[in-house]
Amino acid sequence: MHRRMRDWARLRTRLRTRPWMYIALRLTSPLAFAPLALLCGCNSPGYPPPPAKTPGEITSFATLYAQNCDSCHGSNGQDGPALDLANPEYLALADDATLRKFTAEGVTGTEMPAFATSAGGMLTDAQIDALVTGMRKAWSKPNAFVGAVPPPYAQAKAGDPRHGEQTYQTRCAGCHKNSPDEEITSPVYLALVSDQGLRTVIIAGRPDIGQPDWRHDAPGGKLTTPLSASDVEDVVAYLASLRTPTLPGRVQAQTSAKIPNQRTASKKRSQTLSASAAVRGAK
Amino acid sequence: MPRITRSQRMYDWFERRLQIEGPIKDAALHQVPRETASWWYVFGSGAFTLFLFQVVTGILLAIIYVPSAGEAWNSLNVLNHQIPLGWYLRALHGWGSNFMVAIVFIHMTQVFLFGAYKFPRELTWIFGVFLLILTLGMAFTGQVLRFDQDAYWGLGIGISMVSRVPVIGGGLVHLLLGGPIMAGTTLARFFDLHVFVIPGLLFGFAGLHIWMVLKLGINEWPMPGRLVRRATYVEEYNRLAHEDGIPFIPGAFWKDLVFSAAMVAAVAVCAWIFGPSGPGGPPDPAIIQTNPKPDFPFLWIFSILAYLPPALETPVILVAPVLAILALFAVPLVAGEGEKSWRRRPVAVLAVAFIAVAWGEFTQLGTTTPWSPHMDAWSSDSIPVRYLRTATPLARQGANVFQEKQCRNCHSIGGLGGQRGPALDSVATRMTRDQLRFKVVTGGGNMPAFGKNLSAPEIEALVAFLSTLHPANEAPAYTPSRPYVTNSPP
Numbered sequence: 001m002h003r004r005m006r007d008w009a010r011l012r013t014r015l016r017t018r019p020w021m022y023i024a025l026r027l028t029s030p031l032a033f034a035p036l037a038l039l040c041g042c043n044s045p046g047y048p049p050p051p052a053k054t055p056g057e058i059t060s061f062a063t064l065y066a067q068n069c070d071s072c073h074g075s076n077g078q079d080g081p082a083l084d085l086a087n088p089e090y091l092a093l094a095d096d097a098t099l100r101k102f103t104a105e106g107v108t109g110t111e112m113p114a115f116a117t118s119a120g121g122m123l124t125d126a127q128i129d130a131l132v133t134g135m136r137k138a139w140s141k142p143n144a145f146v147g148a149v150p151p152p153y154a155q156a157k158a159g160d161p162r163h164g165e166q167t168y169q170t171r172c173a174g175c176h177k178n179s180p181d182e183e184i185t186s187p188v189y190l191a192l193v194s195d196q197g198l199r200t201v202i203i204a205g206r207p208d209i210g211q212p213d214w215r216h217d218a219p220g221g222k223l224t225t226p227l228s229a230s231d232v233e234d235v236v237a238y239l240a241s242l243r244t245p246t247l248p249g250r251v252q253a254q255t256s257a258k259i260p261n262q263r264t265a266s267k268k269r270s271q272t273l274s275a276s277a278a279v280r281g282a283k
Numbered sequence: 284m285p286r287i288t289r290s291q292r293m294y295d296w297f298e299r300r301l302q303i304e305g306p307i308k309d310a311a312l313h314q315v316p317r318e319t320a321s322w323w324y325v326f327g328s329g330a331f332t333l334f335l336f337q338v339v340t341g342i343l344l345a346i347i348y349v350p351s352a353g354e355a356w357n358s359l360n361v362l363n364h365q366i367p368l369g370w371y372l373r374a375l376h377g378w379g380s381n382f383m384v385a386i387v388f389i390h391m392t393q394v395f396l397f398g399a400y401k402f403p404r405e406l407t408w409i410f411g412v413f414l415l416i417l418t419l420g421m422a423f424t425g426q427v428l429r430f431d432q433d434a435y436w437g438l439g440i441g442i443s444m445v446s447r448v449p450v451i452g453g454g455l456v457h458l459l460l461g462g463p464i465m466a467g468t469t470l471a472r473f474f475d476l477h478v479f480v481i482p483g484l485l486f487g488f489a490g491l492h493i494w495m496v497l498k499l500g501i502n503e504w505p506m507p508g509r510l511v512r513r514a515t516y517v518e519e520y521n522r523l524a525h526e527d528g529i530p531f532i533p534g535a536f537w538k539d540l541v542f543s544a545a546m547v548a549a550v551a552v553c554a555w556i557f558g559p560s561g562p563g564g565p566p567d568p569a570i571i572q573t574n575p576k577p578d579f580p581f582l583w584i585f586s587i588l589a590y591l592p593p594a595l596e597t598p599v600i601l602v603a604p605v606l607a608i609l610a611l612f613a614v615p616l617v618a619g620e621g622e623k624s625w626r627r628r629p630v631a632v633l634a635v636a637f638i639a640v641a642w643g644e645f646t647q648l649g650t651t652t653p654w655s656p657h658m659d660a661w662s663s664d665s666i667p668v669r670y671l672r673t674a675t676p677l678a679r680q681g682a683n684v685f686q687e688k689q690c691r692n693c694h695s696i697g698g699l700g701g702q703r704g705p706a707l708d709s710v711a712t713r714m715t716r717d718q719l720r721f722k723v724v725t726g727g728g729n730m731p732a733f734g735k736n737l738s739a740p741e742i743e744a745l746v747a748f749l750s751t752l753h754p755a756n757e758a759p760a761y762t763p764s765r766p767y768v769t770n771s772p773p
Binding site: 045046047050051052054055068069071072074075079080082110111112183186187189193 | 660
């Protein structure tokens with residue numbers, strides 16, 4: 001015990017005989033408040049983001065587009081597998097009601113799904129409006145057609161497939177001459193696109209992948225006599241005539257009443273598409 | 284005769300009644316073995332300092348926080364955005380919790396490897412196990428009080444585990460939730476646990492734990508070959524502490540102080556840089572667009588539960604924790620004597636290494652959740668532009684099918700998408716068109732059959748797209764014999 005008392009005394013003396021320790025403490029103690037000042041004064045990296053919204057409350061176009069459209073229509077509305085929404089000619093051709101309808105209800109027979117809650121999707125009407133106005137704001141350009149008047153967005157009358165085939169041969173086939181499976185006249189491809197989709201691309205083009213618009217629809221995409229409204233109708237009618245009824249576009253598009261027909265059709269389909277070869281190949 | 288000052292008189296007045304100078308001096312100046320004043324022996328005091336830090340920040344948080352299911356989420360956002368430095372207070376408490384859990388585990392590992400649980404410190408270890416369980420209890424109840432989507436579903440999982448307890452499971456759930464479902468009174472119960480019950484027990488157990496450390500002395504530095512024997516240990520320790528010892532203060536204590544201060548500073552810096560955790564989305568079970576995850580101390584449980592086959596769920600959930608805790612209690616009782624140095628305890632070292640690696644692996648899996656499909660990948664992860672540059676019209680339609688049919692939710696491309704199935708960036712080098720078609724139609728392994736959900740053109744388009752997925756310098760797989768048996772290309 002005696003020894004411990006001595007240690008204690010030594011400790012106290014040591015602290016008392018070193019005044020520089022107190023001076024140092026006195027000088028540095030204000031520094032303890034420096035972080036506090038820093039916190040109040042600056043934007044610290046850890047400051048939390050605004051409160052999270054429920055998914056239905058999001059109305060930012062960038063967020064909605066990135067969450068719902070990006071995957072098929074491409075980041076920034078281009079370079080995706082589906083139609084480039086950032087094409088000013090397309091946005092000038094289609095009106096708001098059309099954009100809203102397709103976003104809300106999808107396009108029957110194609111891979112474009114319905115997004116509105118009323119049609120089984122996850123987006124509210126306000127969010128669909130935000131997408132439509134957002135697309136316009138981000139990508140529309142004034143005077144997109146530089147004074148030219150394109151054929152109307154919607155088809156006016158049924159086209160003539162025979163004349164359409166001639167037009168196709170002179171105006172389209174120069175570029176669209178891939179292998180039989182892959183050209184756009186393949187019934188497999190045509191089963192997956194709508195007539196309106198074909199018409200839209202013929203008129204407005206797809207600048208992101210080099211498909212020219214109706215004024216440049218010619219071998220090499222050169223400026224030429226623009227396709228007339230009836231030319232466009234005829235080409236679409238020609239392509240539509242190449243669809244085969246045995247190749248339905250989407251399973252969902254059929255009603256249950258048609259299932260027996262589908263079975264008989266599937267026999268033919270397996271011959272056409274060599275589904276049996278698939279089984280062979282896998283063996 | 285020395286002059287007696289007024290403050291000296293006041294001190295004496297109190298000391299005469301309290302009589303506390305003696306015990307404090309004893310505690311402060313008791314001799315510890317010189318080697319014990321080591322940087323390896325600072326974790327226990329570090330954990331206790333962080334506990335006190337949590338108490339202080341917790342008291343401040345409780346001023347604003349409203350423990351009701353309807354108000355909690357809003358009050359957290361008020362703290363984050365409307366109270367000056369409220370966000371920083373939340374960040375301090377959250378990071379304090381992370382550090383406390385981590386240091387408790389480090390402390391336990393160090394004590395285990397240094398053989399400090401051996402005679403006569405068995406009970407110190409057993410109380411330490413209680414402290415570990417209580418610390419994890421604090422972490423879990425704290426996660427529940429941060430009442431967001433993670434908290435809501437984390438509580439849901441915890442409660443469904445409790446409900447599996449035979450006979451009393453239902454009653455326990457009722458007791459914890461304040462009813463059969465998570466509702467208004469649920470948070471009050473967890474607030475009670477987090478603020479009164481568990482901290483009270485923590486104080487009690489920590490007090491006894493520290494009392495025993497003072498009474499029994501800090502563990503000496505383990506020397507290989509210096510064995511613990513019940514008959515001789517106490518005498519040996521006292522000799523070591525007095526012949527080659529130093530007083531606890533300042534000899535060892537200054538390192539504890541420096542480490543504790545460094546931990547508090549690290550918490551302050553982490554809180555400033557990384558900010559508070561959440562709250563995430565509102566805790567509304569009607570919101571299905573959510574991907575809840577537990578906080579890091581429980582990520583490993585999350586992974587294990589995800590990988591368990593259904594038949595093993597109840598045994599693992601109910602029996603394994605009991606066995607694990609019993610094993611921890613048994614450690615000092617089974618191995619209370621003998622070698623302390625980890626250099627001569629290969630089984631102990633291997634056990635720690637195995638647990639650490641398994642824990643790290645499960646935690647890593649818990650952060651990436653490869654078992655879980657990314658439910659929004661189909662509409663949000665774009666196809667890399669380079670995969671579409673030379674795509675034919677049909678392959679483009681196939682890419683649309685790939686997205687719209689939600690293949691992407693389980694299969695990644697370009698590093699984005701689910702990880703449940705294999706990445707498909709070079710699938711065409713592994714499978715021919717026919718094999719791809721067959722796989723899509725019939726499924727197999729983990730993959731469902733899509734034959735009835737896809738039309739023939741959709742399958743063809745999808746296969747056309749998938750067969751373009753190969754590196755530029757590596758040709759796609761093909762069937763060499765095919766041109767000879769059919770007229771179609773390979």
